[in-house]
Structure formats: C-alpha cells, structure tokens
Amino acid sequence: MKLDDLVYRTSEWLKGQGPSSEIVMSSRVRLARNIDGMTFSHRASREKQAEVVSLVHSAVESSKFLRNSSFFDLSELGPLDCQFLRERHLISHELAESKGVRAVVVSDNEIVSIMINEEDHLRLQAIESGLQLMAAWRLIDGIESELDTQLRFAFSKEWGYLTACPTNAGTGMRASVMLHLPSLVLTKQISKVLQAITKLGLVARGLYGEGTEPLGNYFQISNQVTLGQAEEEIIDNIERVIKQIIGHEENARKILLSKGRRQLLEDKVFRAYGILKNVRIIDSSETVNLLSALRLGVDLGLTEDISRQAINELLIITQPAHLQKLQGRALSPAQRDVKRAELIRERLEKSK
Amino acid sequence: MKLDDLVYRTSEWLKGQGPSSEIVMSSRVRLARNIDGMTFSHRASREKQAEVVSLVHSAVESSKFLRNSSFFDLSELGPLDCQFLRERHLISHELAESKGVRAVVVSDNEIVSIMINEEDHLRLQAIESGLQLMAAWRLIDGIESELDTQLRFAFSKEWGYLTACPTNAGTGMRASVMLHLPSLVLTKQISKVLQAITKLGLVARGLYGEGTEPLGNYFQISNQVTLGQAEEEIIDNIERVIKQIIGHEENARKILLSKGRRQLLEDKVFRAYGILKNVRIIDSSETVNLLSALRLGVDLGLTEDISRQAINELLIITQPAHLQKLQGRALSPAQRDVKRAELIRERLEKSK
Numbered sequence: 177m178k179l180d181d182l183v184y185r186t187s188e189w190l191k192g193q194g195p196s197s198e199i200v201m202s203s204r205v206r207l208a209r210n211i212d213g214m215t216f217s218h219r220a221s222r223e224k225q226a227e228v229v230s231l232v233h234s235a236v237e238s239s240k241f242l243r244n245s246s247f248f249d250l251s252e253l254g255p256l257d258c259q260f261l262r263e264r265h266l267i268s269h270e271l272a273e274s275k276g277v278r279a280v281v282v283s284d285n286e287i288v289s290i291m292i293n294e295e296d297h298l299r300l301q302a303i304e305s306g307l308q309l310m311a312a313w314r315l316i317d318g319i320e321s322e323l324d325t326q327l328r329f330a331f332s333k334e335w336g337y338l339t340a341c342p343t344n345a346g347t348g349m350r351a352s353v354m355l356h357l358p359s360l361v362l363t364k365q366i367s368k369v370l371q372a373i374t375k376l377g378l379v380a381r382g383l384y385g386e387g388t389e390p391l392g393n394y395f396q397i398s399n400q401v402t403l404g405q406a407e408e409e410i411i412d413n414i415e416r417v418i419k420q421i422i423g424h425e426e427n428a429r430k431i432l433l434s435k436g437r438r439q440l441l442e443d444k445v446f447r448a449y450g451i452l453k454n455v456r457i458i459d460s461s462e463t464v465n466l467l468s469a470l471r472l473g474v475d476l477g478l479t480e481d482i483s484r485q486a487i488n489e490l491l492i493i494t495q496p497a498h499l500q501k502l503q504g505r506a507l508s509p510a511q512r513d514v515k516r517a518e519l520i521r522e523r524l525e526k527s528k
Numbered sequence: 529m530k531l532d533d534l535v536y537r538t539s540e541w542l543k544g545q546g547p548s549s550e551i552v553m554s555s556r557v558r559l560a561r562n563i564d565g566m567t568f569s570h571r572a573s574r575e576k577q578a579e580v581v582s583l584v585h586s587a588v589e590s591s592k593f594l595r596n597s598s599f600f601d602l603s604e605l606g607p608l609d610c611q612f613l614r615e616r617h618l619i620s621h622e623l624a625e626s627k628g629v630r631a632v633v634v635s636d637n638e639i640v641s642i643m644i645n646e647e648d649h650l651r652l653q654a655i656e657s658g659l660q661l662m663a664a665w666r667l668i669d670g671i672e673s674e675l676d677t678q679l680r681f682a683f684s685k686e687w688g689y690l691t692a693c694p695t696n697a698g699t700g701m702r703a704s705v706m707l708h709l710p711s712l713v714l715t716k717q718i719s720k721v722l723q724a725i726t727k728l729g730l731v732a733r734g735l736y737g738e739g740t741e742p743l744g745n746y747f748q749i750s751n752q753v754t755l756g757q758a759e760e761e762i763i764d765n766i767e768r769v770i771k772q773i774i775g776h777e778e779n780a781r782k783i784l785l786s787k788g789r790r791q792l793l794e795d796k797v798f799r800a801y802g803i804l805k806n807v808r809i810i811d812s813s814e815t816v817n818l819l820s821a822l823r824l825g826v827d828l829g830l831t832e833d834i835s836r837q838a839i840n841e842l843l844i845i846t847q848p849a850h851l852q853k854l855q856g857r858a859l860s861p862a863q864r865d866v867k868r869a870e871l872i873r874e875r876l877e878k879s880k
Contacts, residue, residue, distance in 0.1 A: 439866055443808035450806030456795035514791055 177246040177284070179257055183501045187264060187286035187303075190492060192484030194306020198475040199422050201354040201394065201488065204265075205312040205411070206301035207320055208339045208348035212330040216340040217276065217293040225277035225293050232292045235326040236281050241319045244284040251277055256506070259497035265303065267291055288319060295340045296348075298323070307418060309351050309411050317407070336403065346403030351411050353418050354383075358393040358472045359428035360421075362441075369424060370395070376417055377401055383464070392464035392491075393472075397421070429476060445473030449481075453524050455517045459509075463494050463516060486527040490520060529598040529636070531609055535853045539616060539638035539655075542844060544836030546658020550827040551774050553706040553746065553840065556617075557664040557763075558653035559672055560691045560700035564682040568692040569628065569645040577629035577645050584644045587678040588633050593671045596636040603629055608858070611849035617655065619643055640671060647692045648700075650675075659770060661703050661763050669759070688755065698755030703763050705770050706735075710745040710824045711780035712773075714793075721776055722747070728769055729753055735816070744816035744843075749773070781828060797825030801833075805876050807869045811861075815846050815868060838879040842872060 189202045210216060211231060215224055229249070236242050250258055250271065258272040267280050271294040278293040291299040300323075302316040320329075330338040337348040344350070360366040370380050383394045397418065399410050432441045448469035458466075471487045473479050492498060494516045500507050503515060541554045562568060563583060567576055581601070588594050602610055602623065610624040619632050623646040630645040643651040652675075654668040672681075682690040689700040696702075712718040722732050735746045749770065751762050784793045800821035810818075823839045825831050844850060846868045852859050855867060 439808050443810075443869070446806035446808055447803050450802035450804075451799050452802075454798035454802030456791050456798055458795075517795070 177282075179246075179248055179253070179260070180501070182260075182264065182282075182286070183498070185286075186485070186489055187492070189287060189303040189305045190485060190488040191305050192488050194304060194308050196422055197306035197484065199356055199425050200307040200418070201356055202303050202305055203307055203309040203312050203351075203353050204301055204303045205309060205316050205349060205351045206299055207316055208296040208337065208344045208350075209298040209300065209320065209323075209327075209329045210338060210340070211297050212328045214297065217278075217295065217297055218340060220276075220293075222277050228297050229277055229279050229292050231327060232281070232290070232298060232323075233279070235323050236290070238326065239319070239322050241322055242281060242283060242288070242290075245288070246282050246284075247279060248282065249279045251279075256497050256500055260501050263495040263497050264492060268294055268299070270294055288315065290319075296344070298327075298329075307353065307415070307422075309353060309415055309418075310408075313349075313351065313407060313411050344402050347405070347407050347410065349402055349407050349410065350398050351414050352396050352398030353414065355395050355397060355418070355421060355425070356393055356468065356471060356475075357395055357421070357425050358468055359432050360425050361393045362444075363428045363431055365424065365428060366395075369421060373397060373417065373421075376413075378414065378417060391461055392468035394464075394468070429472075433476060441476075442473075442478055444469050445476075445478050449473065449479065449524075452520050455520060457513045458517045458520065459513055460495065460516070463520065464491065467491055482524060482527045486523060490523055494519060529634075531598075531600060531605070531612070532853070534612075534616065534634075534638070535850070537638075538837070538841055539844070541639060541655040541657045542837060542840040543657050544840050546656060546660050548774055549658035549836065551708055551777050552659040552770070553708055554655050554657055555659055555661040555664050555703075555705050556653055556655045557661060557668050557701060557703045558651055559668055560648040560689065560696045560702075561650040561652065561672065561675075561679075561681045562690060562692070563649050564680045566649065569630075569647065569649055570692060572628075572645075574629050580649050581629055581631050581644050583679060584633070584642070584650060584675075585631070587675050588642070590678065591671070591674050593674055594633060594635060594640070594642075597640070598634050598636075599631060600634065601631045603631075608849050608852055612853050615847040615849050616844060620646055620651070622646055640667065642671075648696070650679075650681075659705065659767070659774075661705065661767055661770075662760075665701075665703065665759060665763055696754050699757070699759050699762065701754055701759050701762065702750050703766050704748050704750030705766065707747045707749060707770070707773060707777070708745055708820065708823060708827075709747055709773070709777050710820055711784050712777050713745045714796075715780045715783055717776065717780060718747075721773060725749060725769065725773075728765075730766065730769060743813055744820035746816075746820070781824075785828060793828075794825075794830055796821050797828075797830050801825065801831065801876075804872050807872060809865045810869045810872065811865055812847065812868070815872065816843065819843055834876060834879045838875060842875055846871060 211228060214228055217225060233247055261267045262269060262272045266282055266289045271278055271291050276293050281290040288302050300316050300320055302312040304312045332338055336346040339345050339348050357366060360369055373380055377400050378397055379400045381396045383391050399414055448466040452466050467487050467490055474482060474484055496512055499512050499515050507515060563580060566580055569577060585599055613619045614621060614624045618634055618641045623630055623643050628645050633642040640654050652668050652672055654664040656664045684690055688698040691697050691700050709718060712721055725732055729752050730749055731752050733748045735743050751766055800818040804818050819839050819842055826834060826836055848864055851864050851867050859867060
C-alpha cells in the first residue's frame with residue numbers, strides 16, 4: 177500500500193462501532209520496546225538508528241500478524257505526509273517532527289501501527305473502535321510476542337521492559353480510551369470527574385494526546401503508572417473507571433433530555449448541524465466543536481440523517497494535511513478554511 | 529375587519545416591491561393635525577378626548593378614500609392587541625401605552641393608518657413598499673384634504689398647521705424611509721454616512737423609530753425640520769439624500785462581492801440561513817440580525833430559495849405580540865423563543 181492510498185480509506189477504528197461506542201470513540205494500547213544491546217534511539221548515531229529500522233523492518237516482513245502491513249520510511253516523506261500520518265493517529269507528534277532515521281509500520285486496516293525510533297526503538301499500538309481495551313491489548317501483545325522472538329526486547333527481571341524514559345519502564349504499556357463527554361461538559365460536572373480520575377492514578381488529555389487541550393469534548397484517559405502491576409490488571413482498572421465515567425455521562429445525557437432542558441440541547445445540536453451544512457469558511461477548532469454537538473445529537477437519536485462513522489471521518493479528513501492530500505496540493509490556512517467548509521457540506525449532503 | 533383578521537394578512541408595504549426595494553424596505557409620510565377649537569389631546573378631559581374620537585370616526589365613515597378601513601377603539605383592546613398593532617407599525621409606542629380615550633383607523637391593505645389622540649388629535653400615515661415617498665405623500669395628502677372638509681384642521685397663516693409640540697408645526701409632516709444598510713455596516717462606513725445625514729437636517733433612528741437602537745442593520749431616516757419648507761421640497765430633499773445613501777450601499781455591496789471578500793459574505797449569509805432553518809430556541813434580536821444577513825443574501829442573488837417578502841413577513845410575525853396572536857394564547861418569553869424558532873423553520877421550509 178502506498179501512503180496516498182490511505183487518503184480515501186477509513187481507518188477501522190473510526191467505524192463508530194463496538195461496545196459503548198455512543199460515548200467511547202476508541203481504545204488504544206501501546207507498548208514501548210527496545211532491542212536488547214542497541215543504544216536508545218535518541219543517543220544512537222544515524223547508522224545505529226538505521227540498523228534498528230532495518231532490524232524491525234525484517235522482523236515485520238516475516239511476521240504473520242503484519243502480513244499485509246505497509247512500511248513508511250519517514251526520512252523519505254515530506255512534512256505534509258508526516259503530518260498526515262499524525263492526523264490519522266498512526267504516528268506521534270514527536271516522531272513526525274524528529275530528524276532521525278525513523279519509520280512506521282501500518283497494518284492494512286490501520287488498527288496496528290509500529291513507530292520505529294520514536295522515544296523507544298519500537299512503539300507498538302493497536303486502536304479499536306469503542307470500548308475494547310482488552311481486545312486491543314491481546315492483539316498488540318500477540319504481535320509483540322511474535323516480534324520478540326526475532327528482535328529480543330531489552331528486559332530486566334527487576335525492572336521489566338527497559339525504556340528510554342523510566343516513566344514507561346515495567347510493562348512499557350499505556351492503555352488509553354478516547355471518550356466523548358459533551359454532557360458532562362454541558363452540565364459542568366467534567367472537572368469533578370477529571371479530578372477523581374487523577375486520584376485513581378489515571379490521566380486525562382485532549383484529542384491529540386500529551387500537551388493538547390480538550391477540544392470538542394473529547395478526553396483521552398490513560399494509565400499514569402506502568403510499573404508494579406500486570407498489564408491485564410492495569411487494563412481492568414482503567415476499564416472499571418471508564419465504565420463509571422460512561423455511567424456519569426449517560427446520567428448527564430438523561431438530564432439534558434429531560435423536559436425542561438431538551439429544547440436547549442436540540443437547539444445546540446441543530447444549530448451546529450445547520451451551520452455545518454451551510455458554512456463557507458471554517459477553521460479546525462470550530463469544526464471539531466460543531467461536530468461534537470452533532471455527534472451528541474446522533475448518539476441521542478435526535479437526528480438520523482447522518483451516521484457516527486461519517487462524523488468520525490469528518491473529524492479526521494478536515495484536518496490540514498488531510499485537506500491538502502485530498503486536494504493534491506499545498507493550501508494556505510485561508511484556502512483550507514474554504515476547502516474544509518466545502519468538504520463538510522459535500523459529506524453531509526452525501527450522507528443524508 | 530376584526531383585529532384578529534390582521535394576524536394572517538401581509539401588510540401591503542411588506543411585499544418587498546417598489547423602487548430600490550433591495551435596499552429600501554418602506555417609505556412613510558405622516559401628518560400631524562388637530563381639530564380647530566378643540567383642546568390638545570394631552571390637556572383634554574376624557575369627555576373631550578371621546579368627542580375627538582367620535583368626530584374623526586364620523587369623518588372617516590363618510591370618507592371615499594377610507595371606505596374599506598377599520599376602526600379600533602384602543603380603550604377596548606388589551607395590552608397584547610395594542611402591542612400587536614404597534615408591531616405592525618400601525619400605531620406608535622406612545623399610543624399603545626397611553627391611558628386616554630384613543631383609537632386607530634386602518635385601511636384595508638394597511639397602507640394608511642390614522643391614530644386618534646396620540647400627541648395630536650390626528651396622526652395620519654401612509655406606508656409604501658420601496659422608495660415611494662412622493663406616492664405616500666400624495667396619498668396621505670388626499671386623505672387629509674378630504675377629512676379637512678369635515679374636521680377643519682387648526683391652521684395659522686404664520687405657523688402653518690398647529691401641533692401639540694412646536695417641533696411638528698408648519699407642515700406637520702414627517703417623511704421617513706426605512707433602509708437596510710448591512711454592507712455599510714460590514715464595511716464600517718455607516719457612522720460616516722450617519723454623521724453626514726445629521727448635517728443635512730435629517731435624523732437616523734432604529735427599526736421602531738425614536739429612541740430605538742439600530743437592529744438588523746435597519747435605519748429609519750427622516751426629516752428633522754417641519755417648518756419653513758413646502759412638503760414636496762422636504763420630500764425632494766430626503767429622496768435626494770436617500771438616493772446617495774443607496775449609491776453608497778450599492779458600492780459597499782460591490783466591495784463585499786469582490787473576489788477577496790465574496791466567500792466571507794457567503795459564509796455570513798449561509799450560516800445565518802443554516803441557523804434559521806435549524807434553530808429550536810431564538811430571541812427577537814438574534815432573529816432580526818440573522819434575517820438581515822439572509823436578506824442581504826437574497827438581495828444579492830446568493831440564494832433564490834426565499835423571497836424578500838417572506839423575510840419581511842418573518843420580521844413582523846416573529847415579534848412577541850404576533851407570536852401570541854398566532855398561537856391564540858399568552859406565552860412566556862421562554863415559550864416565545866421556542867415558538868419563534870418553530871415559526872421560522874416552518875416558513876423557511878414552506879417558502880422553498
């Protein structure tokens with residue numbers, strides 16, 4: 177598969193299906209791994225970095241799990257293509273921006289991706305639609321085991337998997353769930369919920385992970401600690417907390433649908449829909465916020481004109497690099513705001 | 529005609545026709561007259577006020593011009609009905625609120641109305657659609673002459689027609705034009721234009737006359753001075769100035785339609801349209817402002833889905849008293865915001 181083939185495809189995890197998908201957008205598990213005996217990526221020479229890329233590439237090529245995967249050498253890609261991969265949540269901001277020899281392996285349906293020479297030699301991730309952390313864990317664990325037979329990952333009996341940053345040592349695992357919590361935001365309960373999360377050893381971030389602001393009522397919740405607990409224990413713990421948050425969001429949705437408030441909610445949802453169907457110029461953050469309101473309307477059955485998948489797709493393809501890839505040329509921010517509006521109108525018209 | 533019959537009718541001057549109707553909503557001429565030998569309304573006893581009402585009523589009944597007119601005794605109407613008449617621009621705020629014996633005569637098509645015992649014994653007005661000040665003047669002048677033969681209006685050779693307030697003496701005439709000037713507002717030229725108007729002896733007010741703020745980019749421009757000039761001179765002067773303002777607004781519209789700005793304008797127009805078609809809760813001033821943006825889109829040919837008349841009608845029927853008359857019952861402000869939204873959606877759906 178060529179990179180450009182991705183432009184017209186929908187990542188499997190955007191399908192808007194799976195358990196609790198009216199609140200949970202996606203579940204992601206990522207593992208940090210390093211090859212035994214090789215210098216950590218950030219201290220390695222370009223030659224050593226290239227050797228890591230090459231070792232992983234070979235291991236992937238003989239993998240059963242990753243048979244239909246694609247390999248992208250980021251040194252050969254321009255900044256637009258790197259941003260494009262990042263917008264699809266296939267690579268991190270750090271990998272996109274770094275100057276080293278680096279690459280990414282992407283599975284056919286984009287559920288699995290493996291970053292090579294990010295902070296660690298390997299960052300393996302699996303993303304599933306809806307609340308499916310355990311499934312994501314089992315998938316990525318299987319792939320990790322298969323690769324381990326060839327790559328031999330650095331492991332200490334005392335510390336577990338060794339990682340470039342000690343905060344990742346032990347399991348090397350970060351499990352995270354992307355939640356859409358508009359009703360907790362609207363009923364002003366969100367800060368109480370986020371405070372409680374922190375006390376439980378979890379951390380909440382925005383749509384694009386570490387350092388990003390919550391946008392469009394999306395919150396990514398993940399484990400803080402990677403050491404001292406087994407993977408499945410960590411996942412059980414997160415899933416238990418997530419289910420509580422889902423319960424809170426469901427209650428808040430009931431409040432918003434109650435007699436005295438329903439019209440306010442409908443007003444918010446349909447104004448957003450009306451703007452999106454008619455807009456001529458729109459920036460990214462307004463897009464995310466209006467799509468969030470529309471998604472809430474779809475999830476509550478206020479409108480059946482549009483599917484959750486169509487909204488998820490819009491969330492991805494209205495981003496700057498995606499817009500430029502779809503147009504096949506570089507666009508200034510002002511041009512993007514116009515093309516973004518066109519694309520939204522077109523998709524909402526089509527999905528009716 | 530009963531008052532309630534008006535609810536489902538469109539006033540003739542709202543048809544959105546006539547010269548320059550893409551900028552001029554309506555032209556109005558009103559004359560202040562008092563019956564010779566009778567005390568001015570505000571100093572008269574209730575008996576004397578009743579006598580004035582009765583005299584005018586009789587004169588109207590034998591009038592050829594006002595053959596099909598209706599007579600409404602405001603003492604018999606509740607505050608909702610008074611507000612309803614005011615919202616249709618048939619009576620003033622002062623007449624609606626006053627406690628005296630008072631009435632209004634309304635012609636069949638609502639082009640002519642005569643307030644009895646407002647500030648003066650009679651306030652006769654004619655409103656026409658578009659820029660038709662001279663036509664409005666000729667119409668109201670004819671009616672005035674006809675009534676004069678029966679009522680004998682107070683007139684002094686030195687001061688002209690005598691009025692309760694000296695600022696109206698002389699001709700007793702106020703000629704005003706309601707202009708829709710969104711492009712002068714958007715291009716920030718409006719304050720310069722309004723300043724120039726003042727220097728020319730004219731005055732600019734908002735949608736509901738004296739003391740009201742400009743809302744929805746509507747400006748009512750009228751003569752300040754009533755004394756020392758013949759009526760047709762005053763009207764010629766206003767029409768000349770109005771034509772200049774129309775020229776400025778037309779130029780500003782061309783600027784907004786120019787290559788670099790057109791999309792911004794379309795965005796404004798279609799966002800307004802999208803919100804109006806989908807809104808569930810909306811107050812009066814947002815309604816007026818969004819309808820103003822939509823009207824500009826219609827006037828510039830950006831959309832042909834809706835007529836200028838439909839927008840003018842919405843401007844009138846979304847007002848509080850109209851909403852309540854249409855529903856046939858009293859509504860709280862919150863209920864009105866919901867009914868207003870319903871009515872707007874229904875009308876925009878129908879007019880497609």
